[in-house]
Each structure stands twice: as C-alpha cells, then as structure tokens.
Amino acid sequence: MRTRALVEQLRAQLGAADPLPPPPPAALITPPPKRVFPSPKRRSVMAQRAADHTTALVGIGRVGTRYATDVVLQFQAELAVAHGAVEAVLPEGWAASMGLLGVQSKVQDQHQHLLRPDLGRRLSPEGRALLEARAIKGADIQPILADGLSAIATQGAGMALLNAFMDQCRALGMSVGTPVGARFARVWLEDEIGEITGAKVSAILLGERPGLGTGDGLSAYLVYGPKVGRTDGDRNMMSNIHQRGTPPEQAGARLALLAKAMIDQGVSGVDLDLSQIAELRELAAQSYRAPQRRQRLVEVH
Amino acid sequence: MLAPLPPIILATRRIPNADPAVLLAYGADPARHTALGLLTCDQDDPTYVALDEATKHAAVEVVFARSFYAGAAHGSGPFSGEILGVIAAADPEEIEEGLKAARRCLEWDACFYGANDAGTVAVFPHVIPSIGAYLAAQSGLRVGDAMAYLVAPPLEGTIALDVALKAADVRAVKIFPPPTETNFTAAWLTGTQTACEAAAVAYLAAVVDVARDPLGGAFR
Known part of the structure; x- marks a missing residue:
C-alpha cells in the first residue's frame, strides 16, 4: 500500500492531470470474529455429541488453521494444574498423621524424585529398619499408600481409597498388614x-x-x-481412580477382588486369569459411567 | 500518467494431497509438504512480491516461481500469463490462507504503473517494508529487511537504477540485467525503509523522464 501512496505523490508533483481508474472495491481483510469460540450454529452436530461423552479434546473448533483463544487458555490452565501436581x-x-507407618525411599528431595526413578524404587535404610521392627509380617495383603507423581492426589482421595481397599479385603476374608505410607515412592x-x-500380595x-486438568x-x-x-509383567494395575473416573469406593472393591x-x-500379572472372576464382571457391568463433560477452567466472553 | 496497471490473476488452484513426484518436481519436500497452491498471473514481479507476502501470513513455502519467456503477451494459453507460482505446505488450510494473502497483495498492493500517458512503458517501483521468507532466501537478506523491488524496460531501468542508487542511502543486493525472461531489467535494493522509498521514487521519476524524451539531448 505504501508504494501506491508514493506513486500518487510523485504523480501530483509531476502535475499529471489525466483521471485515474477507480481503486479496486471490496474490503481488505475480513474483520476477526467478535466471539473467538465457534458459535453453536457453526459447530458440527457430530463433534458436539462426541464432546458430550468425553473429556478428550474433540469438537473444540478452530479459527483458520489455529485453535480458538479460549481453547489455548484452557490448555494452559490445564497444563498448570498438571505442573502444580508434579x-x-x-x-x-x-x-504418621494419618495413622500409617511412614517410610521413605532412597530419594532425598522432589527434584531427585523426578529425575531418579531408580532411587524411588528402593527403601532408605531407616525405612527398611522401621518395617522390619514394626510391620506385621506374613499377612495376605500389604497395603501401601504413596505419593508417586502427584502428592495432591494422595492427600486428596488417598485415604478414602486405602480404607475402602482394606475394608473390602477384610470383608473377603483376607488378612491385612500394617498400612504403610511411603514418601518419594515409585511403583516398584x-x-x-x-x-x-x-505379604502374599503387595498393593501400592x-x-x-x-x-491435562487431572492432577x-x-x-x-x-x-x-x-x-x-x-517386572511390570507381574503386576496388575488400575488407573484413573478419581471422582471423574472410577470413584475410590468402587475402585477399592475391584482391587480387593x-x-x-x-x-x-x-x-x-499377565498369568492371572481374570475371565474366571464372576464378581469382577458383575462389577464392571454395574459401573456405567455417565457421559463426561470437560471441566472448563477458563471462560472467554 | 502513472496510472496503476492492475495485475490479473488468471488461474489459481489447490492440490490438497499432491503426488510425491509432483512435489519433488516442483521443489517441494514430500516429507514436509502435502498440499500445493498454484497461481498464474499476467504480471510476474507483483506475483513474486505476492508469493513472498503469502509466506508472512501462513506456514507456506514458495517452492516454485518462474517467469515465462517474452511475457504475458506471448503466453502458451489464456490462463498462462507471465508466471507460475507454487506454494507448498503441510496443511491444505495453510495453502488457502497463503493464496488469500497473495491475492490480497495483487489486488491492493503490488502492481506495475504506466510511466507514460498511454501506459505502454510499464514500471514497477515497489517498496516492501519487510520482506518474507521467500525474498529473503532469494536475495540473501534477512526476513524483515526493507527492499526496493525495481523493474523497468532495459534502457529506462538501467538509467533509473543509477539514479536510484545515487538518490538514497541504499545498496544493490541483486541486479538482473536484460534480457530477463520477460525482457525487462530489474534490481533489488536494500536500506532503511525510508531510503528504499526515496530510491523507488527517484527510480520512477527517472523512468518517467526517459519515457518523455527517449532520445535525449544527443540526437537533437
């Protein structure tokens, strides 16, 4: 556009009098939409319905080839939740304050905990001595509550899950050892x-x-x-134990089974035959989960 | 005099998922590009500027841009024009945005001007305040540098280039002496934006001057 103005100026200087053709019509750049999030009118019905059933990032719309602003903000907010939990x-x-036998791995601090999984898999000498001195030996189940990669989760629903699990184990006639609370712990x-x-079975x-958004x-x-x-081939695991996934009470029952x-x-682990456990199948059949909605951390208007 | 000679886009098409052989033949990289956008226009130099403009607005690369011999008046067909430009991207949406930007530039910004009343002496005294990835790669300048993109017929262009270089604090990055594909002569100058503007105006004024009195004093 600058060049056109310059040519126009020179034309005036040179005293040119012949009329110019009219400038091209039409707007230059379409103005940005007022509302950055796609309007419901423009959203695909299929994407909308899919989004009602999952917390995954579907049906989030787009602006040109990019995400809408509120999707980016939501993403950053959810990432912040994850960072906070880590x-x-x-x-x-x-x-100890929860009535557990407190032990610690060989890890010294949080930084080391994140960088050295190998140290998080082994007990400190003090923890070892404490367990040898005070823990019940030879029980069916050894329950352990640990921080893992989210101390927030442990402090949140950790005790509810541990208690549900221990109660269900006792109800099924298994003996339960001293509940241990482990700090800076990895699964192993x-x-x-x-x-x-x-113990016959160790449960951490x-x-x-x-x-994203689940810390x-x-x-x-x-x-x-x-x-x-x-190894991990010897283990059975259950994940997503939280209120939007499997609630702790239900998870406790399944873990006991x-x-x-x-x-x-x-x-x-892989050798365990789960097809024979009728109760587990029944429990799975009961555990219908209502469609999940993505929790909005950010609102843009 | 100095009326704009608006460029006309003759054909433009997209290939959302181009065959690797086509991608390779036109300088794209099948590992990074899937989509192509093609454009022909009856003015080559405004199109080079417009393709460069596209790289500023979308994640596209100009993989192919060549002028046709003897210009638009001798094109191989009504939609050939003077140039074929090809942009490549990983995403067809980027091609769409890139073509939009190129089109905007051709409609509103870059064009030749008639240096005489009849409009038969075409001159392109274009100032780009900030060049994109394509012209940066072609010229060896950095993305964001200012450039005076100057084109005129052979003699007019040579006289005017000398005037432009003396009129402002600019340096010649690349000079294309005649005959080029379209038989014009061109030059890329750089400096501050103000210097480029002063050079472009001096260039244009010199072309107008030659067009007014092509034989000059010597033969009178």
Missing part, C-alpha cells in the same frame, strides 16, 4: 516393602502422572509374591 511434595510426617517400591513384610496406591488421579498396582526384581484372585490362583 511439583507438589507430600509433607514429612503426613503418613512395593516389591521391597512386600518382601520385607512377607499412588498418585499417577498428571494429565488428582490415583493408580493402584498389585503384585503377587513381591520381591525385588519383579483382584487381590483375592491373585491369592486363589497364586499368580499375578
């Missing part, structure tokens, strides 16, 4: 704890790696015949 630290003495720490207490309930999810990993050196099956069959 950075949260389980307070020292939290386990259950092997060493279970080995020391001599811990905060799972936070996702409060818990996971549970169960292993039969725990000993250091067990899983533990019972392990003891009955004497195996865990």
